[in-house]
Amino acid sequence: MDTTTAISIEQLSHHYGDRCALDELSLSINAGEVFVFLGPNGGGKTTLFRVLSTLMPMQQGSVQLLGFDLAAAKQSIRQQIGVVFQSPSLDKKLTVRENILHQAALYGLSGKAAKLRADEMMGQLGIADRASDICEELSGGLRRRxxxxxxxxxxxxxxxxxxxxxxxxxxxxxxxxxYLQRIRKEQNVTIVLTTHLLEEAEKADRIAILNVGKLVALDTPSLLKQTVGGDTLTISGSDLNGLAEKIQNQFQITAQIVDETLRIETTTGATWVTKLTEAFPEEIDRISLGKPTLEDVFIAKTGHRFWNEGDSA
Amino acid sequence: MSESSFKPVVVNPWNAAWSLCWRELVRFLRQRNRVIGAIGQPILFWLLFGAGMNQTFSEEATGANFLEYYVSGTIMLIVLFTAIFATISIIEDRKEGFLQAVLVAPIPRWSMVLGKVMGGTILAVMQGMLFLILASMITISIGPLEILAILFLLIVIGIGLTSLGFVLAWRMDSTQGFHAIMNLLLMPMWLLSGAFFPVPSILGDSSSGAPSSGDYFMHWIMRCNPLTYAMASLREIMYWGDATAPLPGRGELPSFEVNLTVTLLFALIMFILACRVAREPAEGDLR
Incomplete structure (x- = not known):
């Protein structure tokens, strides 16, 4: 077994009826890294999570988790992975301690060992003083702990x-x-999470961007941003198509229309702000200059915005 | 920490099942309305039907008064209700998200089923026995040995019914759907078990005349109902060794040994079936 690879995914596909949720996904995740699957809702993250957590049977492709074949050795995988679901898996009628002790029983711990471990976990997560509270009464943050x-x-x-x-x-x-960074450092736990929050993805060692079931980019946050180029100019105006054409003709640079804005990637953003505003004072309503963000990466790779109309953060 | 500090989990399916069962008990006790619903309604029915039916249910023809006849029927109803409520909770567990953590835990599925079934059975039997003791103070006399035997029998019946409930509830994604099943399948199953009226005779003895086609129909429908045998076993134990016991319909059914065997087999088959369906992922898990 290769101890440096925690997860290796090859040609993984998943369909719900006619809809393709995962489309020939291939990638590998190193042991001990914090790995984020980033994508808009409906990008295929949750499907992938369900397959990796053994909740849903795999349809096509192959996955090795901690050296075990996902299709053949579910039980061995279940013994070695921890899973935190999006929707709460707590029993709301039980206390914090009861919930944790119950989970311990599912994982082969009982009696004194389970109690010690439960106390240890509650201490680590700062919920020891809430041990006897019924989970129903806890805030979202405490429940997540x-x-x-x-x-x-x-x-x-x-x-x-x-x-x-x-x-x-x-x-x-x-x-x-x-807490996640701590267990990674102290226990060398590989952490794999899905998110639709761009700022959260920045905290990862590496990011895989998923869009409609396809892997569109995979790298460290800073290298991903470097692929976009130096700066991003965002222009708004009334006739963006005409403006894009004019810019192309006059300066030979490509301007891309994304939703209601015109975007230009360039290494020397500041000089272009002056050049463009001087050349097209009428056409440009607003122009802004920014360092590339993960959203720019997403736009560059997919040609559309991370948040579609109607989505909300 | 080094790689070697990771200890693979050593799973203990019995301990996991016990924990799941214990959870059912704790939840039940923390939801008072369930306690009232499961035992209050059958007791109310017993008193109302007992008083109301006493004249209609002819003691001359059956040799039994209804209040007494209906004690065992009420016990069965309590066991059925509690078992059903316990299995409805699998739908809630799935909806609330609790189940997903159990499904990805490294325990075999039979361990999960056993936990649920044990929990439901313990609750059902506890309440059934509670009612039995209450009734024994009012209308029937029953010895300690019989009480022990009934305890054993109710455990078997409870396992059968909770397992049946589990099989029905596993694929459902709403409790409303379960209510439909309850009214269409489970309540008739109880009504046609001899709990409420005895199995009609098709022997055509002198007192009741020749059996009608309706009698044949009811007779065989009730004979095909596994709960009929459980009901008969329960009544036989309550009047153990009493050849003149007020048990109308007794002659229509096989011996106690056969009744008990059918009841045991029903529980075993239902439990195995429950373990089998639990291996299939339900659609509700994939949403």
Whole structure:
């Protein structure tokens, strides 16, 4: 077994009826890294999560998880991975401690060992003082901590999380990330998560961008941003098509129309702001200059915005 | 930490099942309305039907008064109701997300089914026994040995019914759907088990005249219902060794041994079936 690779995915496809959710996905995730699957809703992240967490049977392709074949050795994989679901998996009628002890029982811990481990987990996640609270009464942030305690109860080598920040306020989000970074450092746990939040993806070692079931980019956040080029100019105006053509003719640079704006990637953004505003004072309503973001990467790779009309952050 | 510090989990399916079962009990006790619903309604029915039917249910023809006849029927209803409520919770578990963590845990599926079935059975049997003791103070006399035997029998019946409920509930994604099944399948199953009225005679003895085609129909429908045998077993134990016991319809059914065997087989087959369906992913998990 190759100990440096935690997950290797080859030609993985998944269909719901006629709809293709995953389209010949191939990639590999290193042991000990924080890996993010980034994509808009409907990009195929949740399908991928369900397949990797063994919740849903695999249809096509092959996946090796921690050296085990996903199709053949589900049980061995289940023993070594921790899973944190997007929708809560807590029993709301049970207390925090009862929930964690129950999870311990599912993973072969019982009696004193389970109690010790539960106390340890509650201590690590700062919920020891809430041990006897019924989960129904907890805030979203605290519930997510209980979920994390459940997912890590058996000291898995790999932790899978589906949209772990959903519904968390910024404070709860950053304490969750502190915990994830800590277990990665101290226990060398490989952390794989899905998110539709661009700023969250920045915290990863590597990002895979998924769009309609396809892998569109895979790299570290900074290298991904470098592929876009130096700066991004965003222009708004009334006749963008005409403007794009004029810019092309006059300066021989490509301007791309994305939704209601014109985007230009360039290495020397600042000089272009002056040049363009001087050349087309009438056509340009607004022009802005920015360092590339992951959204720019997404646009560059897919030709459309990360958030489609009607989506909301 | 080094790679070697990762200890693969050693799964204990029995312990996991016990934990799932214990969870059912805790949840039940924390939801008071379930306690009332499961035991209150059958007791109310018993008292109302017992009083109301007493004249209609002719003691001369059947040799039994209805209040007494209906004790065992009520026990069966309590066991059925509690078993059903316990299995409806699998739909809620799936909806609320609790089930997904159980499904990706490294436990065999039979362990999950066993936990659910044990939980439902314990609740059903506890309440059935509670009612039995209550009834024994009012209308029937029953010895400690019989009580023990009934306890054993109710456990078997409880396993059969919770497993049946599990099989029905597993693929469902709404509790409304389950209510339809309950009214169309489970309530008739109970009504036609001899709980409410005895199996009609098709022997055509002198007192009741020749059996009608309706009698034949009901007789065989009730004979095909596995719950009929459980019901008969329960009544036989309640009147153990009493050849003149007020048990109308007794002569229509096979011996106690056969009744008990059918009941045991029903529980076993239903449990195996429940384990089998639980291996299939339900559509609700994929949404």
């Amino acid at each position: 209980v979920e994390l305690a459940k997912g890590m109860i058996h000291q898995p080598r790999l932790l899978l999380l589906d949209e772990p920040s959903t519904g968390l306020d910024p404070g709860a989000r950053s304490s969750m990330w502190e």
